[in-house]
Amino acid sequence: MTTQFEPVIGLEIHLQLKTKSKLFCACPSGMPDEAAPNSAVCPVCTAQPGSLPVLNKGAVELAVKAALALNLNINKVSIFDRKNYFYPDLPKGYQITQLFKPISDNGYLEINGRKIAIARAHMEEDAGKSVHRADATLIDLNRAGTPLLEIVTEPQINGADEAYNFLTRLKSNMQWVNASNCDMEKGELRVDVNISLRPAGTTTLGTKVEIKNLNSFKAVRDAINIEIGRQTDMLNNGEKIKQETLLFNKETGATVPMRSKEDAVDYRYFPDPDLKPLLLDDKWLEDMKNLRPEMPEAREARFIKDFALPQYDAGVLTSRREISEYFEEVLKTGAQPKSAANWILTDLLGALNAAKKDIEQSPVKAAALGKIINFCDNGKISRAQAKKVFEAAWQTGKEPETLIKEMGLEQVSDAGQLETWAKEAIAENPKMAADVRSGNAKAVGALIGSVMKKSKGKANPGLLNEIFNKLLG
Numbered sequence: 476m477t478t479q480f481e482p483v484i485g486l487e488i489h490l491q492l493k494t495k496s497k498l499f500c501a502c503p504s505g506m507p508d509e510a511a512p513n514s515a516v517c518p519v520c521t522a523q524p525g526s527l528p529v530l531n532k533g534a535v536e537l538a539v540k541a542a543l544a545l546n547l548n549i550n551k552v553s554i555f556d557r558k559n560y561f562y563p564d565l566p567k568g569y570q571i572t573q574l575f576k577p578i579s580d581n582g583y584l585e586i587n588g589r590k591i592a593i594a595r596a597h598m599e600e601d602a603g604k605s606v607h608r609a610d611a612t613l614i615d616l617n618r619a620g621t622p623l624l625e626i627v628t629e630p631q632i633n634g635a636d637e638a639y640n641f642l643t644r645l646k647s648n649m650q651w652v653n654a655s656n657c658d659m660e661k662g663e664l665r666v667d668v669n670i671s672l673r674p675a676g677t678t679t680l681g682t683k684v685e686i687k688n689l690n691s692f693k694a695v696r697d698a699i700n701i702e703i704g705r706q707t708d709m710l711n712n713g714e715k716i717k718q719e720t721l722l723f724n725k726e727t728g729a730t731v732p733m734r735s736k737e738d739a740v741d742y743r744y745f746p747d748p749d750l751k752p753l754l755l756d757d758k759w760l761e762d763m764k765n766l767r768p769e770m771p772e773a774r775e776a777r778f779i780k781d782f783a784l785p786q787y788d789a790g791v792l793t794s795r796r797e798i799s800e801y802f803e804e805v806l807k808t809g810a811q812p813k814s815a816a817n818w819i820l821t822d823l824l825g826a827l828n829a830a831k832k833d834i835e836q837s838p839v840k841a842a843a844l845g846k847i848i849n850f851c852d853n854g855k856i857s858r859a860q861a862k863k864v865f866e867a868a869w870q871t872g873k874e875p876e877t878l879i880k881e882m883g884l885e886q887v888s889d890a891g892q893l894e895t896w897a898k899e900a901i902a903e904n905p906k907m908a909a910d911v912r913s914g915n916a917k918a919v920g921a922l923i924g925s926v927m928k929k930s931k932g933k934a935n936p937g938l939l940n941e942i943f944n945k946l947l948g
């Protein structure tokens with residue numbers, strides 16, 4: 476007989492904070508991989524005798540911004556600890572982190588109506604990098620001392636898809652408040668997963684296994700699914716799960732042991748005597764809370780409620796903060812929300828995708844797109860003409876009204892001119908006119924077509940329809 480098991484999953488996320496300099500020295504942070512090795516180092520981040528760390532205020536600011544965007548409680552007092560272990564790319568022989576009193580705790584993210592609790596988010600420094608060659612291992616300390624925020628969830632995630640959705644929301648929120656670029660290929664966002672199974676409906680936690688080396692959200696999802704399968708088979712065969720750390724092999728799609736936790740190292744944590752406790756000023760913290768922007772969930776809900784947008788439109792518009800701001804700029808021109816959403820979702824994002832540009836780099840600014848939408852919705856130009864104006868504005872950066880003149884696109888809505896053309900068309904096509912008079916409403920299309928031809932496409936077809944109905948009614 477097989478038992479039904481449910482997975483219990485927790486995530487540990489290392490986020491690289493987007494500061495100019497490192498956490499405890501003035502060396503530049505976030506050097507690209509191709510930078511010359513050890514070109515961004517100083518006595519502090521290479522642990523020379525007598526050097527002392529100085530906390531980077533900018534990193535604290537970003538950590539607090541990030542924590543607020545994860546609904547975490549900010550601790551006014553937090554303490555930096557030393558985590559002692561030996562590794563060649565860790566020159567001090569310890570990593571500065573926060574174990575006992577982290578800068579923030581007790582937060583959550585809501586995923587499809589379910590709150591996933593976040594136990595804590597603490598600040599720490601990154602280690603350097605070992606470069607393994609056939610004949611030697613080389614050390615590059617450019618990354619040593621880079622500020623990180625480690626975010627730890629409670630074990631409350633109940634499947635691979637929920638983990639995937641949680642990470643997507645987390646990344647979007649972190650980019651939203653500009654705390655991190657979250658580029659996984661550059662190691663700016665790294666994820667470890669711990670996972671255990673228990674018989675469905677029970678509450679005791681099973682033995683957990685940790686999976687490291689997951690460099691995309693897809694890898695996280697795949698690794699969780701594979702691990703659920705592996706543990707289910709073992710438990711059903713009466714085998715015991717060993718507490719261990721696994722690596723996920725993307726190529727083979729298997730999880731392989733990295734090290735057993737039975738010989739786990741004792742890190743001998745203790746408060747770093749070189750760093751005073753971090754005390755956050757009340758006024759400063761209040762200002763930070765007031766600066767917290769409207770977050771994507773709230774903005775999406777507002778777009779749906781205030782502008783009657785479909786959920787899909789609101790979701791895409793709030794997928795990045797800059798897109799949502801662009802949309803609101805377009806609305807300032809008086810454009811209808813649904814028209815603005817349509818233009819942004821199809822024409823603008825389509826063009827940006829094709830050109831591999833972000834919306835901040837769009838050659839058509841929000842004010843210009845707003846004008847194009849208004850000209851189109853007010854009947855000055857047709858939808859097809861508006862598309863041409865948009866393309867020309869994209870190429871030249873010129874104002875829409877200038878382009879409409881230059882391209883001779885202005886739609887003719889003048890009733891007198893339209894009526895003259897309509898009368899000419901009736902005179903030239905007596906058979907069509909007779910058809911309409913005898914009740915064949917469809918024949919009016921042919922008459923409109925002949926005026927469109929006569930006017931080189933500039934006549935307003937909606938108004939023409941009314942005029943023909945009046946003349947032939």
Ligand SMILES: [Zn+2]
Pocket residue numbers: 497500501502515516517518519520521620
């Ligand atoms: Zn340094």
